[in-house]
Amino acid sequence: MAPKTNPGRFFEDYAVGQTIHHAVPRTVKMGERAVYHMLYPARHALYSSDQFAQGCGLPFSPLDDMIAFHIVFGKTVPDVSLNAVANLGYAEGRWITPVWPGDTLRSVSDVIGIKENSNGKTGVVWVRTTGLNQHDETVLEYVRWVMVRKRDAATPAPETVIPDLAQVIPADRLVIPRRLDFSGYDFTLAGEPHRWADYEIGEQIDHVDGVTVEDAEHMMATRLWQNTAKVHFDTTARPDGSRLIYGGHVISMARALSFNGLANAQMVVGLNGGAHANPCLAGDTIRAWSEVLDKAETDAPGVGALRLRLVATKGGEAFTLKGEDGKYLPHVLLDLDYWALVPL
Incomplete structure (x- = not known):
């Protein structure tokens, strides 16, 4: 009988070109903001006040940008880093669409690089992750690379593929939220x-x-x-x-x-x-x-x-x-x- 539990992926389970659809979409509401602001001393006014956000051209206050990051990231852990030794780095991250209370987020990752370490016990895996809302709009995308344990050190090393990643996102590729307007910005309230x-x-x-x-x-x-x-x-x-x-x-x-x-x-x-x-x-x-x-x-x-x-x-x-x-x-x-x- 096949096992019902998931031990997580090991280094041997990844190959460049794989697409991983991560489980458990999540609908986010104001509760996430309340807990986030309880856990961290988060005080940026745009994420704290509907009135302030409306003064900046938005319909109301979106959820904090890092809430979007954490939720999109969290979806990937069972498939990417459950057996990780360390999360090594990030690149090419862009916030594309604000996350509003009531949005449902899910994550998809593409394996874009792989390299076994010299010790033969671990390897590095690069993935490009996309966070999507209920309208299939991209809210966030980023690359990260993770050191992952091998299941069996005797498994032959795969061909090394190291992705060519931009050191810096050019300013003209940054996505500015629609209608954002700081011309009437209230510095006192900020x-x-x-x-x-x-x-x-x-x-x-x-x-x-x-x-x-x-x-x-x-x-x-x-x-x-x-x-x-x-x-x-x-x-x-x-x-x-x-x-x-x-x-x-x-x-x-x-x-x-x-x-x-x-x-x-x-x-x-x-x-x-x-x-x-x-x-x-x-x-x-x-x-x-x-x-x-x-x-x-x-x-x-x-x-x-x-x-x-x-x-x-x-x-x-x-x-x-x-x-x-x-x-x-x-x-x-x-x-x-x-x-x-x-x-x-």
Whole structure:
């Protein structure tokens, strides 16, 4: 009799060209926002107030961009990273269509790259994931690559295919939500006076605040996104007996902390790249700093774009990232390169 349970895919189960339709679509409503704002100090006004969003040309406030990311990502875990050793990086991410309360999201992934590691026990798999709503409109797309265990180390290595990925999404490929208009932007209600012109390329911002993370809250968040990766829940899944904090939890915490200094970076619309540099564990205090990497104007009225590096740390000196050997310093948790929309 065939087994009824799913042990997850191992490295041998992937091949370039595969398309994986992920199970369990999810209808999202205001409950997701309430829990998200409870878990993280999220305060960006566009995602907090219908009235503020309407003043920016939208019909009402969409759900936070990272809610869309987490839900689309979570759908992929049982098929992509259930047996992962680590989630290694991101590229070519774009938010295409806002997610509104009542939308139903599902995910589809295409395997675009594969490479066995030299130890013969693991390999790296690249997937391009698309999140779709109930109208089959793309809400989000991104590439990520994951280190996955092999089922049998004796299995011959597949032919290596490494995808050619853009280092940066050109500003003219960013999708601006329809009708978005910052020409009448209310800086008082947003919380800070700083507009696009006030930021300079190369400027660094220490976001000051910190949040100590605990197991209970990160497991609640990870369950909320229906992420079933063993390393986040099962203490026997890691040699040191700890639960690894979900990398997306660190992303959302750092993004929320960046409000202090980037309150007007209202919408994340592009993900150029990202790395989870070191593991985050319960008891770590997450802090964040940002660097302005680039600036661009857009065709939307009053709307500019900032390319930002967001770095999350667990201590250490602000604005330090890598050592002389080019490797991330031990206190660095996250290095994220993204585009955000700000008022001109």
